[in-house]
Amino acid sequence: MNIPRIADVLGxxxxxxxxxxLPKRRWGKTAKIxxxxxxxxxxxxxVSALAAGAGTALLAKLRKGEDGFESGYDxxxxxxxxxxxxxxxxxxxxxxIIRRQLEEAPIWSNQLPNTYYRxxxxxxQALEYVGLAExxxxxxxxxxxxxxxxxxxxARGEIADVSIMTYCQKGEVRFQTQAWLCTENDxxxxxxxxxxxxxxxxxxxxxxxxxxxxxxxxxxxxxxxxNVTYDGCIVRAGILYTLxxxxxxxxxAQADELLHTWANQFESETR
Amino acid sequence: xxxxxxxxxxxxxxxxxxxxxEVKYGPLCRQVANNILSDHQDVEECVNDVYLALWxxxxxxxxxxxxxxxxxxxRRQALKRLRHDTAGKRxxxxxxxxxxxxxVLPDESFxxxxxxxxxxxxxxxxxxxxxxxARCVFVRRYWYFESVRDxxxxxxxxxxxxxxxxxxxxxHLRDYLRKEGIPI
Numbered sequence: 001m002n003i004p005r006i007a008d009v010l011g012x013x014x015x016x017x018x019x020x021x022l023p024k025r026r027w028g029k030t031a032k033i034x035x036x037x038x039x040x041x042x043x044x045x046x047v048s049a050l051a052a053g054a055g056t057a058l059l060a061k062l063r064k065g066e067d068g069f070e071s072g073y074d075x076x077x078x079x080x081x082x083x084x085x086x087x088x089x090x091x092x093x094x095x096x097i098i099r100r101q102l103e104e105a106p107i108w109s110n111q112l113p114n115t116y117y118r119x120x121x122x123x124x125q126a127l128e129y130v131g132l133a134e135x136x137x138x139x140x141x142x143x144x145x146x147x148x149x150x151x152x153x154x155a156r157g158e159i160a161d162v163s164i165m166t167y168c169q170k171g172e173v174r175f176q177t178q179a180w181l182c183t184e185n186d187x188x189x190x191x192x193x194x195x196x197x198x199x200x201x202x203x204x205x206x207x208x209x210x211x212x213x214x215x216x217x218x219x220x221x222x223x224x225x226x227n228v229t230y231d232g233c234i235v236r237a238g239i240l241y242t243l244x245x246x247x248x249x250x251x252x253a254q255a256d257e258l259l260h261t262w263a264n265q266f267e268s269e270t271r
Numbered sequence: 272x273x274x275x276x277x278x279x280x281x282x283x284x285x286x287x288x289x290x291x292x293e294v295k296y297g298p299l300c301r302q303v304a305n306n307i308l309s310d311h312q313d314v315e316e317c318v319n320d321v322y323l324a325l326w327x328x329x330x331x332x333x334x335x336x337x338x339x340x341x342x343x344x345x346r347r348q349a350l351k352r353l354r355h356d357t358a359g360k361r362x363x364x365x366x367x368x369x370x371x372x373x374x375v376l377p378d379e380s381f382x383x384x385x386x387x388x389x390x391x392x393x394x395x396x397x398x399x400x401x402x403x404x405a406r407c408v409f410v411r412r413y414w415y416f417e418s419v420r421d422x423x424x425x426x427x428x429x430x431x432x433x434x435x436x437x438x439x440x441x442x443h444l445r446d447y448l449r450k451e452g453i454p455i
Binding site for chain 1: 335336338339340342343346347350354365366367369370372373376387388390391392394395398399406410413414418430431432434435438439442
């Protein structure tokens with residue numbers, strides 16, 4: 001739907017909805033501490049990975065129908081914002097591009113005006129384009145299909161989030177690696193959600209990789225296709241890295257070997 | 272002054288109605304306009320247009336909520352001005368939230384028969400079924416065009432909580448509309 005029509009449609013919603021308000025809240029220090037303590041109690045069963053230094057925590061799992069909607073899970077990741085100047089590659093051209101998009105993109109266009117996509121042949125090219133020393137390259141013997149760089153900009157074109165996703169395949173295991181970082185222009189505490197239209201359950205586990213990092217893993221039961229999936233998550237130097245794989249159960253050994261090979265790439269903190 | 276008293280001033284064509292509206296709802300109207308228009312002069316002109324529109328509309332209109340009525344007129348005036356704005360004065364304030372919603376609302380090319388009023392009724396019905404938190408965050412973002420940071424500050428939430436509520440709200444809205452037979 002185009003943007004002017006969305007604005008018009010929303011303008012027609014029942015005005016009673018505009019009058020419902022939550023009380024404004026400003027937490028005092030004590031309240032913050034109590035709230036934090038309460039939250040810790042509530043999610044203690046699932047945040048052990050975060051407590052142990054994984055940098056990610058499973059917030060919620062949903063089964064299809066429970067919430068009236070899809071299966072999935074929500075994950076919190078503690079990123080460390082980088083100064084925008086730390087991105088020293090050609091990505092520095094992006095704020096001007098986004099500013100131009102915001103100024104020139106037709107208001108009726110469905111294209112998001114504050115995003116920038118770029119396709120690369122290899123992950124290495126994308127890392128060079130970003131030019132952030134802390135970004136961890138993944139070197140392994142798999143065939144990369146392509147890499148997509150996605151930059152989310154703010155209202156003045158400033159870079160807020162950067163993600164680099166590489167699509168790969170090895171045998172019958174299809175997988176994607178992703179590096180996700182934020183700058184000072186965005187919030188460091190990030191939540192991301194995984195959803196599927198199918199009815200699957202998720203199980204959580206973790207292991208310590210060679211570099212000492214906790215790899216937080218969420219595995220799904222089989223999809224209708226018969227494939228199972230996992231998501232591996234590691235936070236290193238304030239950047240979230242994920243590995244998503246889908247594979248037939250018969251390929252579990254190879255898929256797990258890939259997970260460990262990927263996780264063992266991460267070197268000690270340099271930041 | 273209570274809304275009813277201000278509305279009575281409009282009905283008696285007493286120009287104090289405008290002054291009282293300015294005192295009570297001027298900051299709100301200015302904020303709504305400012306979320307859509309980036310130029311200070313545009314905002315001021317827009318708010319003046321709002322007072323004129325209120326003067327013309329009341330009577331015969333007798334709004335149940337002067338706040339919602341004035342906000343709605345401000346929003347429409349600001350969007351109208353935005354559509355005629357030059358590119359250089361355009362603000363991303365409302366483009367970004369509306370772009371977020373574009374993906375979960377029906378595409379005209381697939382569902383040209385869906386009327387705006389029907390869609391608005393369904394969105395309203397959906398919002399009434401949501402938790403107060405989810406509903407208020409949704410309305411603040413997509414009706415008032417407030418930034419995630421401002422919404423977080425308003426309600427004492429973390430920015431990630433606001434993002435998460437919006438993300439889930441959009442997905443739930445898409446699924447709700449599908450269940451109601453709207454092709455998306």
